[in-house]
Amino acid sequence: MTTTWTDPFATEERRALRALTREFVERDVRPHLDQWERDGELPRTLHAQAAAAGLLGVGFPEEVGGSGGDFLDSVVVTEELLQAGGSGGVLAGLFTHGIALPHIVAAGDPDQAERFVRPVLEGRAIAALAVTEPDGGSDVASLRTRAVRAGDDFVVDGTKTYITSGARADWVTVAVRTGGPGFGGLSLLVVPTDTPGFTVVRRLEKMGWHCSDTAELAFTGCRVPAANLVGPLDGGFVQLAQQFVVERLSIAVQAYATAQRCLDLALEWARVRETFGRPLATRQVIRHQLVEMHRLVDVSRTYTRQAALRHAAGEEVVAEAALAKNTAVAAAEQVVYQAVQLFGGQGYLRDAEVERHYRDVRILAIGGGATEIMTELAARRLGL
Template sequence: MNVWNTPERIALREMVTSFTEKEIAPHLPAWEDAGLLPRELHQKAAAAGLLGIGFAEEVGGSGGDIIDATIMTEAVMAGGGSTGLLASLFTHGIAIPHIVDSKNADLVDRYVRPTLAGETIGSLGITEPGGGSDVSGLTTRAVRDGDEYVVTGAKTFITSGVRSDFVTTAVRTGGSGFGGISLLVIDKGLPGFTVSKPLRKMGWHCSDTAELTFDEVRVPAANIVGEVDGGFGLIVNQFVNERLSLATQAYATAQRSLDLAIEYSKQRETFGKPLVTRQVIRHKLVEMHSRTAAARALTREAVEKAAAGESPLLEAVVAKNVSVAACEWVVSEAVQIFGGMGYMRESEVERHYRDARILGIGGGATEVMTDLAAKLMGL
């Protein structure tokens, strides 16, 4: 027994896999075509305790830590889910941790608890049309006016931006650079707050993505998360979790694609023999397994450190890059093994192939992560 296969975590894995097989996998193609998830899914996931995994019971969560959250991600993928599904259903994983960290009881009651209960949907607004990974350069401004902030600017590529009820938004309340950034919770429906139609994407089709525009939107000053001009610190505190989550999504996608490829190669016959009897296919499958296993081991090691209270900055960065590289290679080989069927929308590996491409962009582009790793190594 180890931390990954305690009786409680085995039960968790089985429960999440079963939920995914019953409530998600059969409907995923339709949700992909619709371009979004039904709100009812959030309620079902909350009732099953999924939305609250990794969040303390004191704020309305189900308890558990980052290991439990990692197991949940693995199980969703193993049950036939997708990273687009994870991004959309669990957007609160990037929308509310800053509020929890701020220990603001009022904001927790108004935003965290109803979100974990599946009653509301939150999103995180950081990326802007003029910049992605350069958080310090954001230009959306919030100016204090009495008991309110007046917000002007725009955000783009916002996951769940169409369906969300509120957006935890990075705004500039002070001067240039990291020190002038605050986090402000902005409710949908406020005058001057407009949301674009869903943006069309290469992958993550079931995850709605939007551009948000703020035209002198008046937001209560009480909606500031943490200290004024202290938003960047709250954002940085979530970097490790976000990168490890994406790394997990990457190797879990690779594992699911490998499993599908193995099953298909045993069933598919070519020239009178199962595809798996071909040496070139068996060697492909072994290499797919090797890269996936290495990425999983590297990521889990970093996850264990994070669960122990450490801050594995370098390990998280490296795990993300290694897992993304493994995922991109494995999903490509899976499509190749499936052949023409792998190119069809009815094939699950086709979805994973499309969805995998964002993992090396979101949460810090691969190139940015590599440069950061060099700095963390003192180079």
């Protein structure tokens, strides 16, 4: 008996979406990326260009200004954005709304969707998500930024840090304490950045992701209309937690796609670079190195995509998402290391693409739930 295998990531539409993403990267990203890395941020025009291609709205429903499609379409965009020569920094800075907007969309308030979602998906505004605080990290339950009800408003006081796109954002979805201590007292509140009392304390300089601005934000008596409360009061933790699986899978995709890009670059280099009269790729030690890189990428991709497919089909994949993240990130760390090694002195130069990926990848084991947290989470899910 024979069966035909249709790759769900290579349907006619997804191949067209991949081609579109590649065209966007080649036309509007790659020629400018080195400059943006030096500028420390992405230009707003890039958001408009990505919106024109409908890329910002992939995975968001059309009713809120999105392009339609599902999580698997977002996976295709993420993969190709990196594999066509984009970067983790571009992904972080251009698609910050991927973490800033889902809670607003899920809450289903049409007024909030019009004010906060549509302008971002149309490339006219930038949204950010602010959860982490200077004296906390993955420990969301102990957040201290407070929002106190005052008539029709909330008054927000506190500090947030490591906020991606925080220096450019027009509004920030902020995790605030509206109730008592612990998980139960948190809410999500949209704070426009022109609110009096909102300040960008400083831009944070980082090891990688240079074209993605990261900021520390302060809220000092910020008055925000109660209509900006996202979802139910004191329901913030659940809202945040519901996005964790997608966030972790997305980071896993970013990791193996970055690794694939570095493998592609290393392969090309190994074929053209001659040492002692022969191309590098003819040396057994190099060939085996390349096969090992391929193995790491392919296994990570296969495992992560499988978890993504199951998630898209509505299955619970909390442990798988955590393990996909750890697997793909560890693979990416090895592959970028080997890519730089293969490029030799060339790979150590600033502006060598593999050098940038080498730095960019390091955050992936830290952000979106650190490797240690992922392992502990998986341990609990597996009943260990």
